[in-house]
Amino acid sequence: MNCAVILLLTSSCFCWTSALYSTSRPATKKPKYLIDPPACTEVVGRRGSTVTLPCMLRIKPNQYKVKWTKLEPGHIGPENIIMISNAHAFKPYGRLGPRASLRKAHAMDASLILRSLQLEDGGKYRCELINGIEDDNVVITLRIEGVVFPYQSEDGRYRFTFHAAKEACSQQDGTLATYQQLHRAWMEGLDWCNAGWIRDGTVQYPIINPRPVCGAEMSPGIRTYGPKDKDRDRFDAFCFTSQTSGSVFYVSGSFSFEQAGRACRRQVAELALVGQLYAAWHFQKYDQCDGGWLKDGSVRFPINNPRKRCGGIPEAGVRSLGFPNKTTHIYGAYCYR
Numbered sequence: 001m002n003c004a005v006i007l008l009l010t011s012s013c014f015c016w017t018s019a020l021y022s023t024s025r026p027a028t029k030k031p032k033y034l035i036d037p038p039a040c041t042e043v044v045g046r047r048g049s050t051v052t053l054p055c056m057l058r059i060k061p062n063q064y065k066v067k068w069t070k071l072e073p074g075h076i077g078p079e080n081i082i083m084i085s086n087a088h089a090f091k092p093y094g095r096l097g098p099r100a101s102l103r104k105a106h107a108m109d110a111s112l113i114l115r116s117l118q119l120e121d122g123g124k125y126r127c128e129l130i131n132g133i134e135d136d137n138v139v140i141t142l143r144i145e146g147v148v149f150p151y152q153s154e155d156g157r158y159r160f161t162f163h164a165a166k167e168a169c170s171q172q173d174g175t176l177a178t179y180q181q182l183h184r185a186w187m188e189g190l191d192w193c194n195a196g197w198i199r200d201g202t203v204q205y206p207i208i209n210p211r212p213v214c215g216a217e218m219s220p221g222i223r224t225y226g227p228k229d230k231d232r233d234r235f236d237a238f239c240f241t242s243q244t245s246g247s248v249f250y251v252s253g254s255f256s257f258e259q260a261g262r263a264c265r266r267q268v269a270e271l272a273l274v275g276q277l278y279a280a281w282h283f284q285k286y287d288q289c290d291g292g293w294l295k296d297g298s299v300r301f302p303i304n305n306p307r308k309r310c311g312g313i314p315e316a317g318v319r320s321l322g323f324p325n326k327t328t329h330i331y332g333a334y335c336y337r
C-alpha cells in the first residue's frame with residue numbers, strides 16, 4: 001500500500017513537469033478494455049538497460065489483438081509498429097521488434113519488454129487493444145536517462161550545418177538532443193551561450209544566468225532561433241548521450257595528441273569520445289583535475305567537486321580547453337575501454 005502511494009506521488013511529480021511543457025497531449029477517450037495508467041506515466045531507463053512499458057487489460061474480450069506502436073510526431077508514412085499479438089503468439093516488426101517481447105506475466109498482461117535500450121528509443125509508445133468493435137489504447141512515455149552536452153567544431157564556433165551537427169554528435173557517441181532533453185538539462189544547470197542545433201531542426205541555447213553577451217535583458221530560459229535552414233545555416237550542436245558499457249580512465253603524462261593515443265593503446269584502450277567522458281562525469285561522478293586529450297583532438301577534464309584549483313568555476317561540469325595544437329606536450333590522456 002505504501003509502495004503504491006509512493007509510486008503514484010512520483011509519477012504525478014513527473015506529470016507536473018512534463019505536462020507544463022509538453023505541447024501535444026493526445027486526447028484519448030477513457031479506455032474500456034485497458035487500464036488507464038496514472039496520468040503521464042513515465043518509464044525511465046539508461047542506454048543498454050531493459051524496461052517494461054506497462055499495459056494491463058481490465059476486461060478480456062473473446063477475440064482481440066494487442067498492437068504496440070512507437071508514436072513519431074511529424075513523421076509521414078506508415079506507423080512504426082513494434083509488435084502485434086493475439087492470445088497465443090506475437091510477431092515483432094520494424095527496427096524495435098528484435099529487441100521487444102511481451103511480458104505476459106498473467107492473463108491480463110500486455111506489457112512490452114524492450115531490451116538493450118538505445119539513445120533514440122525515448123518517446124511515446126501506444127498499446128492498442130483491437131477487437132474489431134471498439135478499439136482501446138493507452139500511451140506510455142519512455143525517457144532515456146542521460147546527459148546533454150554542447151559540441152563545437154574543431155574549426156571554431158558555428159561551423160555545423162544540421163546534417164554535420166547530427167554526424168558530429170554520432171561521432172562523439174551521442175545523438176542530437178531533443179527539446180525535452182535540452183529542457184531537462186537546462187533545469188539541471190546547463191547554461192550555454194552558444195546556439196546549437198537540436199533534433200527537430202531548430203536552434204536553441206539554454207541560459208540560467210543572463211549576461212550581456214547572451215541577451216542580458218531576457219529572463220533565464222531556453223532561447224530559440226526557431227527552425228533554421230538545415231543545409232545552409234551553421235551553428236554548434238547539442239548532443240545527448242547515456243550510460244556506456246565501458247569506462248573512462250585517465251593516464252597521466254605530458255603527451256602530444258599522438259602520444260596520448262599510444263598511451264591508451266598500451267592499456268588496450270582508445271582515446272575517449274566526448275560523449276563517453278560526459279557519461280562518466282554524469283553517471284560515475286568522474287572527477288579528475290587534469291586536462292587530457294580526447295579522440296577528437298580536444299582537451300577536457302571532468303569536475304564533480306568544484307574547487308578553486310581546478311578551473312575555479314563554481315559549478316560541476318566537463319571543462320574544455322578547446323582544441324590545442326596537437327604537438328603540445330602538456331596534457332595526459334582520457335582513455336576508454
Ligand SMILES: *[C@@H]1O[C@H](CO)[C@@H](O)[C@H](O)[C@H]1NC(C)=O
Pocket residue numbers: 325326327
Ligand atoms: C603547432 O606547433 C608547431 C610547433 O610550435 C608548429 O610548427 C605548427 O605549425 C603548429 N601547428 C598548428 C596547426 O598551428
